[in-house]
Amino acid sequence: MQIPASFDYVRASSVDNALELLARYGPESRVVAGGHSLLPMMKLRLARPEWLIDINDLYELDFILRDGNKLRVGALTRHTTLLESDEVAALFPIVRDAERVIADPTVRNRGTIGGSLCQADPAEDLSTVCDVLDAEAVIRGPGGERAVAMSGFHRGPYETAVGQDELLCELRFPIRPRAGSAYEKVERRVGDWATGAAGAAVTLAADGTVEDATVGLTALGLDRTVAEAAAVLRGKRPAEDLFTEAGRLAAAACDPVPDQRGPVDYKRHLADELTRRVLRRACARAAQMAARMQEG
């Protein structure tokens, strides 16, 4: 029977209250939201907080809100809510692509976007999604609120810019015209961690050439986005030979480790093939959005 070691439990009643509790209980306290990463780690004694601060009552952090040219998503938004949001799917189809394959439907009822990002598992999907969408993390702490770009949010496996006395409150996604995005993951079975995955976001210029492209990889040993792959497309019309070249560069840039999910050459092959697929789909979706804008 797997049971966590003893701890004390307290339920936060507001963001301010959560920050007070974090300050009061210090480094031995941890915030719990969905709990589907933290509780398993506590059962295995990989995490052993003395205080658990439950933020599930902070409904003010459970929202999806369009605000000018940004989409604001509260950190306590459940995976299921993100998956089912038509607004999110229309603006950022990559989110639905990824959410479909995050854990399983029952786990998605509990897990949150903020929890996934703060857990920062190297095989976690939403980190890549937020990377390629150029999202901003809004973090609150005793000193007030700050916004951190995704490139500065990740500090390494299980490490983020969120300080011990801080709370991730919101993600902000820039809405761009003529934009498309896609995500694809290879997993051995439903709910497994990714063997490998890739995400891409593309914006087209008015003349149909690629204005900007971003490619990210999950579980393939690359924290940053694949700048080399994106550079291949910029200023050019989307074409199959460019996707092929971008895939080759993504495979060369990544640094996967061999494990029971596959050897290095197989994982590099995934980086290559999945990069091509997500770029192909992201470009097609961007072209669709551009066409809709012209009609509208």
Place this chain on the structure above:
Amino acid sequence: MQISMTVNGSEFTSEIEPRVLLVHYIREVLGLTGTHWGCDTSNCGTCVVLMDGQPVKSCTVLAAMAAGHDIRTVEGLATGGTLDPVQQGFMEEHGLQCGFCTPGMMLTARALLDKNPHPDDAEIRQAISGQICRCTGYATIVRSVQWAAAHPAGTGWDGADTAVPDVAPETADTDAEVKA
């Protein structure tokens, strides 16, 4: 710490350790052993209960986190001595063999049908994709849920008010009855 929650419509208040998982609270403190306890790692789904109407894996929810919420377990599916259509469907279509995954499967099916009364087979398979059955290979589970979708409560599917119909399905032979 003291917690209170509603389980199958009744309010329970208990003194527990914060580390007690919801599955053990339900089984050991409340004595409702219909909720099964399986893998401990939120993979198998046999411990699924409904929390505010949504399926959750109760091995990965603290009882303390469920305090103040509305929990429904398999014991809460039948109402007034009448089986839920999902339960009846699992009987009619042989949705179980050993029965270990069944409580979780039925609760997920109930939540699915509440949201989507006419799911197609793919939607049913998607809904139960976080749950493992090692006996039937899922085909009969999908058929059981489809049976329930075709016979919603209150449509007089059998007209009877018995908790367990005492008449075997017409197609069943004696051997099948014994095995079941």
